[in-house]
Amino acid sequence: MNQPDTILTCSRHFILRFLSILFFIQLPLVAAVSEYLDFEPPDSSLDTGLRILENNKTYTREAYQDAYASAAIVSSTSRDGTRSLQVTHNSNSGTDKDRMEWNWHNWNPGGTYWSGFGFGFDPGMEAPVASSGDCLMHQWKNQQAGYTASLMLLNKTNKSDPLELRVKLGYGPTEAQRAYHYIDPGYVFTRGQWYDVVVNYKITCSGANDSFFKVWINGTLVVNFSGNIGIVERATTTGQHKFGLYRGQQPRYMRIYHDAMRRGASFEEVNPASYEDSGSNYTLHPSADAYVRGGDYAGINYGIATALDVKGSSNLSVCRRSFLRWSLGSYSGTASSAQLRLTVTSVETGVSTTTPAAIKVYAVSYDTWVESGTGSITWNNQPALGTQIGSVSVTGPGTYDVPMTSHVNSVLSGDKIMSLAIGQDTGVNKLVTCGSRENSLANRPTLTLTGVSGP
Numbered sequence: 001m002n003q004p005d006t007i008l009t010c011s012r013h014f015i016l017r018f019l020s021i022l023f024f025i026q027l028p029l030v031a032a033v034s035e036y037l038d039f040e041p042p043d044s045s046l047d048t049g050l051r052i053l054e055n056n057k058t059y060t061r062e063a064y065q066d067a068y069a070s071a072a073i074v075s076s077t078s079r080d081g082t083r084s085l086q087v088t089h090n091s092n093s094g095t096d097k098d099r100m101e102w103n104w105h106n107w108n109p110g111g112t113y114w115s116g117f118g119f120g121f122d123p124g125m126e127a128p129v130a131s132s133g134d135c136l137m138h139q140w141k142n143q144q145a146g147y148t149a150s151l152m153l154l155n156k157t158n159k160s161d162p163l164e165l166r167v168k169l170g171y172g173p174t175e176a177q178r179a180y181h182y183i184d185p186g187y188v189f190t191r192g193q194w195y196d197v198v199v200n201y202k203i204t205c206s207g208a209n210d211s212f213f214k215v216w217i218n219g220t221l222v223v224n225f226s227g228n229i230g231i232v233e234r235a236t237t238t239g240q241h242k243f244g245l246y247r248g249q250q251p252r253y254m255r256i257y258h259d260a261m262r263r264g265a266s267f268e269e270v271n272p273a274s275y276e277d278s279g280s281n282y283t284l285h286p287s288a289d290a291y292v293r294g295g296d297y298a299g300i301n302y303g304i305a306t307a308l309d310v311k312g313s314s315n316l317s318v319c320r321r322s323f324l325r326w327s328l329g330s331y332s333g334t335a336s337s338a339q340l341r342l343t344v345t346s347v348e349t350g351v352s353t354t355t356p357a358a359i360k361v362y363a364v365s366y367d368t369w370v371e372s373g374t375g376s377i378t379w380n381n382q383p384a385l386g387t388q389i390g391s392v393s394v395t396g397p398g399t400y401d402v403p404m405t406s407h408v409n410s411v412l413s414g415d416k417i418m419s420l421a422i423g424q425d426t427g428v429n430k431l432v433t434c435g436s437r438e439n440s441l442a443n444r445p446t447l448t449l450t451g452v453s454g455p
Helices: 405-412
Strands: 035-037 052-054 057-059 061-064 069-074 084-089 098-107 112-121 135-141 149-153 163-172 179-183 194-202 211-217 220-227 239-247 254-264 281-284 288-293 307-310 320-327 337-347 357-364 388-394 398-403 417-423 432-435 446-450
Touching (some): 057 098, 069 098, 084 239, 163 211
Antiparallel strands (some): 288 320, 307 320
């Protein structure tokens, strides 16, 4: 039996992460994660019927051809924490599909949903065979036969061929008139690695082009479909999001791992790549951030910029201030340590002052400012600055930390929404540019919490 020696093991975290600004997609504000599966002890297990028991819920297994399929919660690899769900189909196959899958949650036609999950392929995973049925990892189903949407592998000729993503979307006025959209984005998976997947979808079953299905893998949007999804006669039928491994008549050895599964209201909430912790340490990216600029630019919003600019000057047109917000609704307890980290990507040169550019961090009590879009934050409507929490002296590009344990604990004991502002005194007059949450992962702001309980 193959062992996942090379699968990249990661620990949990709650880094709130954004997608590429190339697509200019505005995400909703963050709330608490509505449901998660992480297969961690002591509250997660498989019973004798291979039902998953976690968080006082039971996730029912469906299976056919049990002689060829098996499942276990294993500690040999994980995307999040110490364990994951391993699903295996051996190299034999019966005369029917080999299916080992679980009902995760329901969805309603016309609703908009966000789901995130990690999965990894065993190093010995064999590619599915052409014309021998499908190989699915996740499916969204609301009919008795077939499926409305699925993430699957593209069928190949040789078992050593690359594992390549395929998305299959069903549509049609009736079950008998079903047709399919096949989307082959050319995304190739590497055996022995974990992948972080986010899916945002709306399936209307209306017969009109009013559905969408979007898939991000490791932070990159690889599928962005809009059009007709779903069977019209199923428009009032509740659907299920299922996961596991559904193999057609595939004489192939297949093993997949599932972990870090979350549902919520935004990309940041459900993205597995956003969750990292060691014990009770959590590192979070902001759920929203933006800078504002005064003077001639006072009415402009910079919410989707990759930068957070800060500059103090008597000339309002060059003044900038930055605002950040975190949702701490999924965390409880008292932090023994809390620290803001800013990554400075550039510091203005050629200005009169040669002293380090001090920037200050302030509390902001108004938490409902809008990052971008209708009613978004500008210099003209920016929230008032509250108490100064800390400051740093910026000498050049690099990372700068601001302790804020007391302030974070006050937020954790209150509404659990934390807004901050970053400013600079007028006399400093030196532009400091930090990475925003739209920047590359290494440059994004973070808030690190120690000693709290989280997802």
